[in-house]
Amino acid sequence: MAMEPTVVSGVGMHPFGRFGDKSPIEMGVEALREALADAGIAWGEVDALFCAHMYAGTGAGHKIATAIGRTGIPIVNVENACSSGGAAVSVARQAIASGEHGVVAAVGIEKMPRGFMKMDYFEPWREPIGHAVNPVQFAYAIQRHMYEYGTTERQLALVAEKNHRHSVHNPRAMYQKEISAEEVLASRMVVDPLRLLMLCTPDEGAAAAILRAGDARPGDVSVVGQGMATAMRSQAIGEHMPTDSTIEPDVPVSRRAAQKAYEQAGLGPDDLDVIELQDTDAGTEIIATEELGLCAPGEGGPLVESGATTIGGRIPVNPSGGLLSKGEPVGASALGQVFEVVTQLRGRAGARQVEGARTGLTHALGAGGNCSVIVLQRS
């Protein structure tokens, strides 16, 4: 279904990192206020709020409204694991495209415990036997990829090196320093073949976007395509976790979500100038570059090795430093991607600017096998 483009009139982002006792609600309020100021509107002009989060408890979006002004608007909290923010922007955009609302806000917030994520997605009996481990799913996927295509540990390390190199220019990233592939390969093994510096850190932060109906003016950035999908029962590996599964031909969930978004936007991967994708771990970035169509299956390792995904390369991936540098506050992470791509398309990314970027994409992947892809374009 073709949908009317929706203008992203403002974006805001509370830095990702660790912030002591500061609540995720406070961070969300700051991100939302920045997005409102960026859009040049008052909170009272917003018709609806979609709040993405996974850990913030009951009525997180409603608490934000309490802090910023109870205007009586509809508020919907959106939980889709690591893809929550992508889902929030997608339904916010649908609320505009349907004609229901003229101006909506999407905000993503999170404050996560340290260490392995405790995932209540897994049935409780899997915990004592050690099967309820999130990054194991990423390890399964890239281990199989290495077996099928010869992807190397060094290529995994190069993903981390590249994203950390980008992060040096992102003042809102948790880590803002270069880390060499050698340092990555020397970090401790967590879940073979993924080492500590190939995995993102759970952390804290918030990001927000204001969407509006109406024509785009020159320089405005619009959502021109979106796609959401969930994994079929046959997709055993990746951040999907049916885990026990059947063996049948299937199209991976990221490929299906991207196809929908490309079709809606009337463009393809060759038209993209900049991408923020789910680098929960270095392996997922390699696989996602293939599933988004940036290269052929099995070519994701050589792609990062070639420098094509570095700023200045053919198709820069994660110029923000990605989740490997920003950390992954799960409810906020995908809105952080939207913040980055919109900033890039407006030409305001400073030293990490992708020259002349006009069309970009965000990709988020979450537990339950859910993927959201958003295509953005500057008029």
Place this chain on the structure above:
Amino acid sequence: MSEVAQGGATPVREGLFREDPPALLGARCENCGALRFPALAVCARCQHEGASEVALPDQGRVFTYTIVHAPPPGYAGEVPYALGVVELGDGLRVAATLLAEDLAAVRISAPCRLELFDLAGEDGAALRTYGFRIGEE
């Protein structure tokens, strides 16, 4: 290799496996024949309600794996340990612990055989679970 239930060992979940001879218990859809483990009443392929219990093959090959080096929340065993997805044939893949004297023997396509084993549960009581022991090619 079959272990007989020792006194006090509690299955990690009822209905996942039988003891003698050891076998994982899946469900076969009575309409389309699709297999499922753990058993579910509704077929994920055709949505038919109605499945019969079936003992799954006790041998398979490793489709993918990892070795976990840090103890995850709530885990009753020791690190490092291996986890994997085992292809059992008949269109089914099962996530399971992988057992080997030397974890370096764990690799993709290695043959493996079902083995029930015990972990120390919360109160010290044995918790019986399932794994696949890596065998010789």
